[in-house]
């Protein structure tokens with residue numbers, strides 16, 4: 001943030017209706033706004049602060065945003081404009097899966113938080129506070145840059161971010177049993193090819209969600225909690241069969257929340273509805289064919305919440321270290 005982050009926050013915090021409307025037009029609707037209108041609503045200096053910060057740029061007689069800015073549990077989260085969402089390295093801001101995950105998460109008042117696939121820092125920035133440090137990891141360097149920007153924007157000095165791979169690289173032993181709270185919103189969508197880093201599974205079948213569960217379990221210290229949002233294959237007609245299989249054993253307590261359980265056709269249609277015709281129908285048909293060729297008939301999406309027992313730590317480590325090592329070789 002080149003301009004003083006406090007000035008930017010103040011603009012978003014002041015409850016002036018005309019200002020809120022212009023900020024929404026610019027940063028959520030991604031519309032161009034006439035410079036005179038923006039200057040009148042944002043007040044003396046307000047427009048200049050946003051231009052200086054690189055959040056707005058002039059275009060013709062108007063101004064337009066260079067980022068989307070939304071609120072997530074009190075934090076301002078800058079991310080890519082939605083118009084950019086079909087680019088491979090798009091940085092996704094808070095969306096439906098983030099909100100579904102957040103509704104399961106119970107924040108902590110002391111300890112350490114790990115946010116796997118942190119994007120622009122969405123969960124790490126929400127969960128960091130006095131007495132709670134947070135680490136966010138993402139494979140996309142652009143996401144980590146956004147996260148650093150958002151850390152300064154929100155004055156969350158207890159959050160740190162780094163580039164890393166928690167799905168296709170071997171597990172990082174320095175993360176093992178080090179966190180009181182771990183969250184993961186991985187790219188869980190069962191797309192036929194991995195084109196969009198923020199969305200498409202990098203592993204086959206529903207292994208992305210399975211490995212995310214493993215990595216969360218490894219990182220949670222005994223007595224701590226973890227939460228994962230993801231999709232899994234549900235061919236047997238019991239939406240909770242796969243998470244039950246992944247969590248077999250009596251050393252974790254789990255709470256499962258179903259978001260949807262749909263046919264491959266419904267799944268393919270819903271993940272391609274942002275395209276316009278004829279691309280939408282073509283992509284939906286291609287997804288259906290690919291999923292059917294894999295033998296997938298139904299897909300469930302939900303939130304898996306786990307609490308590790310404070311006792312029996314050895315049992316769970318042995319179990320997940322073995323399967324974690326196998327997953328690490330599957331790229």
Ligand SMILES: C[S@@+](CC[C@H](N)C(=O)[O-])C[C@H]1O[C@@H](n2cnc3c(N)ncnc32)[C@H](O)[C@@H]1O
Pocket residue numbers: 091092093094095097098116117118119120122123137138139140143164165166167168185186187188197198199202
């Ligand atoms: C669905 S977005 C979640 C963003 C944010 N955490 C949220 O909940 O709104 C998934 C994120 O995972 C990141 N990602 C994808 N593959 C990854 C990998 N192998 N390791 C680490 N991060 C990955 C993407 O770059 C993206 O930011």
